[in-house]
Amino acid sequence: xxxxxxxxxxxxxxxxxxxxxxxxxxxxxxxxxxxxxxxxxxxxxxxxxxxxxxxxxxxxxxxxxxxxxxxxxxxxxxxxxxxxxxxxxxxxxxxxxxxxxxxxxxxxxxxxxxxxxxxxxxxxxxxxxxxxxxxxxxxxxxxxxxxxxxxxxxxxxxxxxxxxxxxxxxxxxxxxxxxxxxxxxxxxxxxxxxxxxxxxxxxxxxxxxxxxxxxxxxxxxxxxxxxxxxxxxxxxxxxxxxxxxxxxxxxxxxxxxxxxxxxxxxxxxxxxxxxxxxxxxxxxxxxxxxxxxxxxxxxxxxxxxxxxxxxxxxxxxxxxxxxxxxxxxxxxxxxxxxxxxxxxxxxxxxxxxxxxxxxxxxxxxxxxxxxxxxxxxxxxxxxxxxxxxxxxxxxxxxxxxxxxxxxxxxxxxxxxxxxxxxxxxxxxxxxxxxxxxxxxxxxxxxxxxxxxxxxxxxxxxxxxxx
Numbered sequence: 034x035x036x037x038x039x040x041x042x043x044x045x046x047x048x049x050x051x052x053x054x055x056x057x058x059x060x061x062x063x064x065x066x067x068x069x070x071x072x073x074x075x076x077x078x079x080x081x082x083x084x085x086x087x088x089x090x091x092x093x094x095x096x097x098x099x100x101x102x103x104x105x106x107x108x109x110x111x112x113x114x115x116x117x118x119x120x121x122x123x124x125x126x127x128x129x130x131x132x133x134x135x136x137x138x139x140x141x142x143x144x145x146x147x148x149x150x151x152x153x154x155x156x157x158x159x160x161x162x163x164x165x166x167x168x169x170x171x172x173x174x175x176x177x178x179x180x181x182x183x184x185x186x187x188x189x190x191x192x193x194x195x196x197x198x199x200x201x202x203x204x205x206x207x208x209x210x211x212x213x214x215x216x217x218x219x220x221x222x223x224x225x226x227x228x229x230x231x232x233x234x235x236x237x238x239x240x241x242x243x244x245x246x247x248x249x250x251x252x253x254x255x256x257x258x259x260x261x262x263x264x265x266x267x268x269x270x271x272x273x274x275x276x277x278x279x280x281x282x283x284x285x286x287x288x289x290x291x292x293x294x295x296x297x298x299x300x301x302x303x304x305x306x307x308x309x310x311x312x313x314x315x316x317x318x319x320x321x322x323x324x325x326x327x328x329x330x331x332x333x334x335x336x337x338x339x340x341x342x343x344x345x346x347x348x349x350x351x352x353x354x355x356x357x358x359x360x361x362x363x364x365x366x367x368x369x370x371x372x373x374x375x376x377x378x379x380x381x382x383x384x385x386x387x388x389x390x391x392x393x394x395x396x397x398x399x400x401x402x403x404x405x406x407x408x409x410x411x412x413x414x415x416x417x418x419x420x421x422x423x424x425x426x427x428x429x430x431x432x433x434x435x436x437x438x439x440x441x442x443x444x445x446x447x448x449x450x451x452x453x454x455x456x457x458x459x460x461x462x463x464x465x466x467x468x469x470x471x472x473x474x475x476x477x478x479x480x481x482x483x484x485x486x487x488x489x490x491x492x493x494x495x496x497x498x499x
Contacts, residue, residue: 041341045216045348046193049209053197056205066202066383067134067364069281073207079291081210081353082278083298084217086113086269088163088354090411092221092347093170093327095303099310100326103247105258106310107303112261114299116269120279121292124270127430129285134380135361136273136426137369143429145437146373151444153369155421156273160362161397162414163274167194167355168401171348184402190348191355191401195394198356199387203281206356213349220346224339225331226305232334233315242315260463263470264415271426272418273361274354359397363389412460420469421447424477439480447473 060066073081091110098106133139137156141149171190181189197205233239239247246252269275282288313330320326331343367381367389424447425440451469458464 037338038341038344041338042344042348045345046190049212049352050193050197052208052212053200053205056197056201056208059204060202060383063380063383063386065204066386067280067360068277069203069207071132071281072283073281073287074283075287075291077207077211078278078282078287079294080214081207081281082117082275082291083295084210084214084349084353085206085274085278085357086117086295086354087217087299087302088167088170088350088352090163090166090170090354091302092217092306092350093324094411095306096310096313096327096330097323098253099307100314100320100323101310102253102307103243103249103311103314104304104307105250105253107250107300107307108253108258108261109265110303110306111300112265113269114296114303115262116266116296117275117292117299118296119266120270120275121289121296124430125279125288125292126285128276129279129282129288133280134277135365135369136271136276136422137365139429140425140440141373144425144435144440148425148437148440148444149369150373151441152422152425153365153373155417155444155448157362157365157370159414159418160273160358160365161393162417163358163411164355164362164393164397165401166411166414167351167358168398170351171401187398187401190352191394191398194352194356195359195391195398198359198394199390202360202383202386203277206353206360207281209356210353213353216342217346217349217353220343221309221350222301222305225335225343225346226309228334228339229309229312229330233312239312239315243311247311247314256463260466263463263466264412264419267419267423267470268415271422273365274358277361277364278357355397359390359394360386362393366393413455416451416455416466416469417448420451420466421445421473423470424473428477428481434481435477436481436484438484439477442480443473443477446476 059069062070064070087110091113095106095110098109100106128139131139131142135153135156137149137152140152168187168191171187197209201208230236230239234241251258279288279292282291309330310326313326313333317326317329317333320329327347331340331347335343363386367385372379372381421444425435425443428435428440447469450472451465454462454465454468
């Protein structure tokens with residue numbers, strides 16, 4: 034990597050760190066720190082939501098799938114788009130008025146404190162794994178482009194991310210994410226996409242050198258498309274990282290419309306990533322590690338300076354999601370696990386949240402240094418989230434007959450099934466998500482019928498959730 038590229042990269046890292054320090058002056062209360070005072074407007078909201086939804090898995094993983102399967106590699110990121118639109122249209126009006134900090138809070142209001150704690154543990158595990166995914170992606174990018182060994186690259190970028198998250202909380206994330214959204218849009222959609230296609234000889238050159246299946250939307254296989262739907266569409270609907278950003282919107286209209294706009298942006302990003310990967314397969318046909326497709330394509334097609342911009346764009350995508358999930362993990366562990374166990378009657382403090390965020394930042398960095406597969410880490414995270422929490426959370430929002438016993442045991446059954454099946458069937462298998470989701474639904478439905486007369490739980494009616 035030449036000096037000009039390093040200058041661009043350094044300016045980016047220093048710039049977002051300065052923005053994070055500035056945001057510290059905005060975070061005066063716990064509500065400011067966790068949900069930016071619930072005061073974010075439409076432009077800022079849409080840009081920052083897009084920044085956190087499309088992270089390391091979307092960028093590095095999406096281009097990897099495009100390199101392997103062509104245009105059908107778009108389905109992973111495309112499912113995020115479907116999920117965002119459905120969330121904006123159907124779920125936001127039901128939940129936003131409840132003034133929540135976390136999704137597990139909904140489980141307590143609808144079921145019981147025990148269900149909230151169990152849901153919080155699962156949600157925290159999911160979000161922490163997404164943080165790990167982001168730091169893995171940083172290593173994959175920096176390893177090839179900057180020539181920096183993987184571990185120092187992870188330590189550098191993760192240190193910046195943890196620092197601005199601890200300083201300013203959600204205000205820091207909001208301010209840095211809008212900068213990252215702009216850089217990411219320019220770097221990926223306006224610079225790397227046309228450069229990669231031109232380097233491959235245009236669309237005609239791609240058609241001449243790639244197998245016809247690379248231009249089929251189903252080349253990746255219907256089983257994989259269905260598993261992406263189950264994991265990522267369902268996962269977006271209940272993920273704390275996305276919902277914590279939704280809770281920052283100043284009105285239901287802002288959150289609803291923003292979800293639709295971001296969903297459409299996700300489709301554009303999905304197609305771009307698949308085309309970049311497919312184009313890379315033309316001029317880099319023999320990569321031993323498809324995880325390095327993104328970084329290798331950047332190295333091959335862009336001149337000095339532009340490489341630095343796209344590297345900054347990729348780091349923007351990765352760090353936006355990772356920092357959002359880091360704050361989500363600390364929020365959930367404090368508000369939904371630690372305080373309920375202590376039977377506290379008040380919310381946590383900024384000092385407590387900052388301390389937990391710092392500790393989790395170090396922990397996720399350490400784990401990221403010990404593993405390397407972006408898609409595998411992303412799959413494990415969504416397997417656990419969807420398999421354990423989708424049924425009880427959707428039941429809390431949409432069904433009046435759920436009970437606390439049913440919710441708690443469905444969470445436990447789904448989580449145990451996912452973990453056991455991951456060990457038995459392996460990370461690449463679709464069985465863990467279907468097994469966990471199916472068992473969770475079975476337990477929830479059966480126990481809702483058996484415990485329908487339970488008088489201990491007094492959940493609000495559906496009308497109270499609207």
